[in-house]
Amino acid sequence: MQDKQRVVKPHIAEEWVGKIYTLLCIFFLIVTIFSMVYFVASKGISTFFLPNVNLLDFLTGLKWAPEGSPPAFGALPFIVGSFTTSILAALIAAPLGICAAIFMTEIMPGVGRRYLQPVIELLAGIPSVVYGFIGLSVLVPFLRDVFPGQGIGIAAGAMVLSIMILPTITTIAADALAGLSHSLKEGSYALGATRWQTIYRIILPTTLPALLTGVVLGISRAFGEALAVQMVIGNAPHIPKSLFESTSTLTSVITLSMGNTVSGSPHNSALWSLALILMSMTFVFVFIVRWLERRSKV
Structure with missing residues (x-):
């Protein structure tokens, strides 16, 4: 005992x-x-206690001149730049990532998992500064020679971001496809459906919430990227009229200006307000992902 x-x-x-x-x-x-x-939040909200500054003007203003007289705090060009580059990057990377996941799990799983998956995982480990340098050295000259403009702009930033978020979308899509019940595919084959009919009529509709989760996480990853975008987007504080004009994003203007401001100054407070917007959008993306995950379990 x-x-x-x-x-x-x-x-x-x-x-x-x-x-x-x-x-x-x-x-x-x-x-x-x-x-x-x-x-x-405390740092970001302090901007709206300054004279002649309110939330509506900050979110919809087109002019960014913190050191001007009087100072102007219009964050709309940076918000538009962040959303435009992130959504374009997702539109480029989502088809590639989902097709790569289908190849790895449904078409040639042996070859895909042996060769393609390690390559995709290698892309996830490359530092963002390397992506930015390659984009500045290779992609920007190519766009300059083929399209009008200087090569730097939204198109270059979206293409660089699409390669950076490709591993996220591909990995999540591959996990979703691999976790699908075999009985669904076997039932489709038993009814006489071909492999491609099974993929686009059974597999893709069933795993759509999980696939959208990967896309949203990719957009969130692109939305918060700073260094790579900063190197190829041009960093101009205005709303561009084409994909080949330079613009700026929330992250790029924060990284470029934060070290040159004095703590407590209006310019510094405005940068913290941009950071608050960035953090708020990150929370929105997280809520969307959680909602999609609940949809996938229903």
Whole structure:
């Protein structure tokens, strides 16, 4: 009896240690998240307490001149630039990623998983500065020679971002396709459907919420990218009229200007407001992903 108690007590102690450690980690995570949100929100909201600055003018204004007299804080060009490059990147990367996932899981799973999947994983590990440098050295001259303009602009930024988010979309799509029940495909084949009919009539509609989750996560990844976009987009604070004109994004203007401002100045507060917009959009993307995940489980 005593031997059994000696065996049971260490297990109970280990269980309590594990529970306490887990609770501490969760508490630290929650405190960190709320601290970051509070810090960015308090810094960003301070801009709207300045004279002649309000939220509507900040979100819809077209002129960005923080050091002007009087200063102008119009963030609409940066918001448009961020959404345009991110959505265009997703439109380019989503078909490529989903087709690559179909190839790896349905058409040639052996070759796809042996050769294509390691290449895609390698793309995910390349630093963003490398993507930006390649885009500046290869893509921008190509666009300059083929299309009107200087080569830098939304098109170059979207193409660079599409390669960067391709691993995210492909990986999530491949996991969704691989996790699909074999009974659905076997039933389709039993009814006389071909492989392509099974793919676009059974597999793709069934896994659509999960595929859209990968696309939304890719857009979120592109929306928050700074360095690679900054190198090829031109960083001009205006709304472009074509895909081959330079513009700027929320992340690029923050990284370019934050180090040149004084803490507490109107310019610095305006940059924190841009960061608040960026963080808010990230939360929106997270909520969309959670909604899509619930749809996929229904």
